[in-house]
Amino acid sequence: MLATSYRTAYNEDHEAFRDTVRRVFAEHLTPHMDEHEANGIVPRDVWKKMGDAGMLCMTVREENGGLGLDFGFNCVLTEELSYLGSSAGFTLQNDITANYFERLGTPEQRAKYLPGMVSGDIITAIAMTEPGAGSDLQGIRTTARKDGNHLVINGSKTYITNGQNADCVIVVAKTDPEKGAKGISLVLVDADTPGFERGRNLDK
Ligand SMILES: Cc1cc2nc3c(=O)[nH]c(=O)nc-3n(C[C@H](O)[C@H](O)[C@H](O)COP(=O)(O)OP(=O)(O)OC[C@H]3O[C@@H](n4cnc5c(N)ncnc54)[C@H](O)[C@@H]3O)c2cc1C
CATH class of the missing domain: 1.10.540.10 (Acyl-CoA dehydrogenase/oxidase, N-terminal domain)
Structure with a gap:
């Protein structure tokens, strides 16, 4: 010490x-x-x-x-x-x-x-990184599409600190792919949201 x-x-x-x-x-x-x-x-x-x-x-x-x-x-x-x-x-x-x-x-x-x-x-987490996008965050493929008063998110994330026990994850997703960095949003996803799944716990 x-x-x-x-x-x-x-x-x-x-x-x-x-x-x-x-x-x-x-x-x-x-x-x-x-x-x-x-x-x-x-x-x-x-x-x-x-x-x-x-x-x-x-x-x-x-x-x-x-x-x-x-x-x-x-x-x-x-x-x-x-x-x-x-x-x-x-x-x-x-x-x-x-x-x-x-x-x-x-x-x-x-x-x-x-x-x-x-x-x-x-417990919270932030999910930016994807299997195909790390430093170059504009390369993310996760999308969040408006459907009535919901957002439908499609994509997967990796290396997420606290990911295994987070109650709420701030998910980085493309809401308007035409707008580059300005078309990327932060979406709050509670872990009990239908369709949310945790992946394998990586050794990182
Ligand atoms: C312990 C740990 C905790 C993490 N926690 C989280 C988390 O909570 N949430 C989350 O979203 N992500 C998390 N990550 C992922 C982390 O954000 C990514 O690993 C990081 O963004 C780098 O992405 P990558 O691993 O895909 O490497 P790449 O982006 O593929 O980079 C590989 C190598 O190339 C270099 N490189 C990349 N681009 C350039 C460039 N333009 N010029 C020169 N060199 C370049 C990099 O410096 C690196 O050495 C975590 C990672 C670790 C290791």
């Missing part, structure tokens, strides 16, 4: 949070890491422990059920995960999906998902 006392990026509150993170990881994550790696999944009860300790979606504003902290707290958590060598997908929820919900979501979507994402009751 690196000594962090000489760095100026963090204040006392960040360092107090780091102590909490180390304590909670030591109790609930470190002893089970081999099992998580072997099974390729971090079980839901561990997510709950993280949520209970205030270690999920720390930047989410109070009115959306969060603590309204600065991004430095996310950085502390990411550093501590890295020191452990854990690939747990908490950072995806903390750093990426929470921001999509908070900045781009409707008030209804924020109310439906964010409090659960903070508490660890809701």
